Amino acid sequence: MLKNPIYQCKLDKDFTKDLIKISFDFKIDEITNDISKNDEFIFDDELLLVNIGEVDKFTSDYIYQSKLTVFKENDGISFGGYTPDWNRKSDLIKDKNNNHIFNAYKTYHVEMKITKYRVYIDIDNGNLKDSYGNARDKVSDLAIYANKGVKAHIENVKFTEEDLPLYEIDPLLKKMIDEKIVVNNLSYHVEEDGVYFDRLNIIQNIKCTTRNSGQYGSNIMFDMYSNTKTITIDYKIMDSEVPNYEFQFGFLVNNKNIDVPLKKVNKGERYQDTFIVDDSNNKVNRITLIFPTGFCVAIKSIKIDDNASLKPVKKDEEVIFLGDSITEGSECFNPAMTYFSKVTLHYNFIGYDFAVSGRTFNDYNLLGTYNINPKYVFLANGTNSFAMGKQEKEIAFNELEKNMTVVIKAIHNYFPKAKIIAILPIWRSDENGEKFSLLDISKKMIEIYQRYDDIHIIDAHDYIPFDASYFSNATLALHPNSKGHEIYGNKLINDLKTIIDKPKLADIKEARRCFDE
Numbered sequence: 001m002l003k004n005p006i007y008q009c010k011l012d013k014d015f016t017k018d019l020i021k022i023s024f025d026f027k028i029d030e031i032t033n034d035i036s037k038n039d040e041f042i043f044d045d046e047l048l049l050v051n052i053g054e055v056d057k058f059t060s061d062y063i064y065q066s067k068l069t070v071f072k073e074n075d076g077i078s079f080g081g082y083t084p085d086w087n088r089k090s091d092l093i094k095d096k097n098n099n100h101i102f103n104a105y106k107t108y109h110v111e112m113k114i115t116k117y118r119v120y121i122d123i124d125n126g127n128l129k130d131s132y133g134n135a136r137d138k139v140s141d142l143a144i145y146a147n148k149g150v151k152a153h154i155e156n157v158k159f160t161e162e163d164l165p166l167y168e169i170d171p172l173l174k175k176m177i178d179e180k181i182v183v184n185n186l187s188y189h190v191e192e193d194g195v196y197f198d199r200l201n202i203i204q205n206i207k208c209t210t211r212n213s214g215q216y217g218s219n220i221m222f223d224m225y226s227n228t229k230t231i232t233i234d235y236k237i238m239d240s241e242v243p244n245y246e247f248q249f250g251f252l253v254n255n256k257n258i259d260v261p262l263k264k265v266n267k268g269e270r271y272q273d274t275f276i277v278d279d280s281n282n283k284v285n286r287i288t289l290i291f292p293t294g295f296c297v298a299i300k301s302i303k304i305d306d307n308a309s310l311k312p313v314k315k316d317e318e319v320i321f322l323g324d325s326i327t328e329g330s331e332c333f334n335p336a337m338t339y340f341s342k343v344t345l346h347y348n349f350i351g352y353d354f355a356v357s358g359r360t361f362n363d364y365n366l367l368g369t370y371n372i373n374p375k376y377v378f379l380a381n382g383t384n385s386f387a388m389g390k391q392e393k394e395i396a397f398n399e400l401e402k403n404m405t406v407v408i409k410a411i412h413n414y415f416p417k418a419k420i421i422a423i424l425p426i427w428r429s430d431e432n433g434e435k436f437s438l439l440d441i442s443k444k445m446i447e448i449y450q451r452y453d454d455i456h457i458i459d460a461h462d463y464i465p466f467d468a469s470y471f472s473n474a475t476l477a478l479h480p481n482s483k484g485h486e487i488y489g490n491k492l493i494n495d496l497k498t499i500i501d502k503p504k505l506a507d508i509k510e511a512r513r514c515f516d517e
Contacts, residue, residue: 077101108123177195226310250336
């Protein structure tokens with residue numbers, strides 16, 4: 001815990017409105033040449049931490065949660081928000097000339113806007129700007145901390161709340177939302193950057209403190225019939241896990257994957273992609289665009305051919321995917337290949353991906369309220385419960401049983417009519433473990449799952465060849481790449497034949513007749 005803030009403000013009442021504004025001036029007066037090791041700060045080069053207390057998420061004395069960090073950079077300073085990596089310096093704030101190191105001893109004016117979903121930082125009236133994902137509900141206080149050997153003063157602090165402005169939304173995009181051409185998202189919201197589609201609700205985001213990562217759009221897609229030959233998306237990268245990260249939308253025409261070139265993108269930059277529907281034999285096609293798995297994007301606008309029309313693909317049944325980074329889609333660059341997207345499209349499901357990277361079995365994935373009624377819940381945790389078999393086996397298995405029981409109970413409480421399809425962990429290259437193996441923990445999972453009549457068990461261990469070329473990292477084969485996910489999805493669909501009825505095929509002939517009329 002952090003102690004002895006140099007400034008602290010406790011609000012008379014919690015702020016709850018959609019937009020909270022905080023502004024202040026700060027000046028560093030002194031930095032010793034050798035900052036002493038301070039266990040209250042993560043790294044020695046952190047000078048100041050601006051922490052904002054969020055009810056049900058973080059207190060303002062929580063060491064990992066700074067909303068703005070000031071770092072020492074040689075003889076100057078740099079700024080960063082809460083970033084996905086532990087050193088919190090993958091996303092330093094830069095000026096218009098791409099500089100990130102600034103004068104250490106001048107006065108800086110900071111303005112922070114905290115919406116329900118993001119933090120926007122403005123330093124010196126637009127000279128330095130940044131934003132990052134951060135779900136919150138109520139805000140209770142502000143505390144600012146200085147590391148040992150740092151002297152600074154804070155003044156002119158203002159704390160206000162107000163309603164979020166009503167930002168305009170692109171008319172065609174709004175039509176696609178209203179007509180359910182945009183699918184697999186729980187909700188959407190509009191901010192100054194564009195439209196965000198949310199696969200997790202606010203409570204899930206708040207309870208998961210790693211939601212500042214880029215994995216926001218997993219399994220969200222535009223799925224439509226159209227006579228257009230082009231579709232153009234204008235969007236902005238709002239969160240990315242690393243600079244110059246490889247990026248693509250998934251693109252299918254009549255359920256056939258169309259190769260889309262990978263490109264490298266950066267957070268804060270705006271892009272425009274045009275997709276060509278190259279099927280001259282058909283006046284009307286089913287067009288599917290799937291959001292990237294490793295990024296948060298805000299959609300500015302959608303454009304199709306003049307006089308072209310759009311119609312939704314009829315989808316009747318809903319499903320939920322629970323899991324870890326594999327089900328979240330980590331490091332699978334072609335989102336059309338992810339196993340959950342393949343299953344969703346094969347059966348024409350509406351598929352909500354509630355998976356969260358790094359997690360074991362967690363019931364917070366199901367917190368909140370829903371206006372959904374899933375027929376199936378896919379439960380694919382387990383590889384993080386193994387955790388390289390480092391823990392004592394009895395302790396690990398007792399923890400596993402406790403957590404699995406909580407999650408299964410939560411599924412039954414939230415969705416009593418849903419059937420649970422439990423997917424056992426896939427192979428990983430370190431699966432022999434130190435004190436027990438991945439197969440040991442899978443056997444324990446089977447034992448627990450078999451206590452319930454409504455759970456179907458699928459053993460996915462051998463789905464992907466034991467070959468590093470099907471994984472994103474050759475040193476530790478853990479996350480399937482696009483090739484690995486494609487095999488995973490195809491084999492899972494094959495095994496689902498004994499559990500799920502034949503897919504209800506989308507009626508493209510009927511759609512074409514509607515366009516002809």
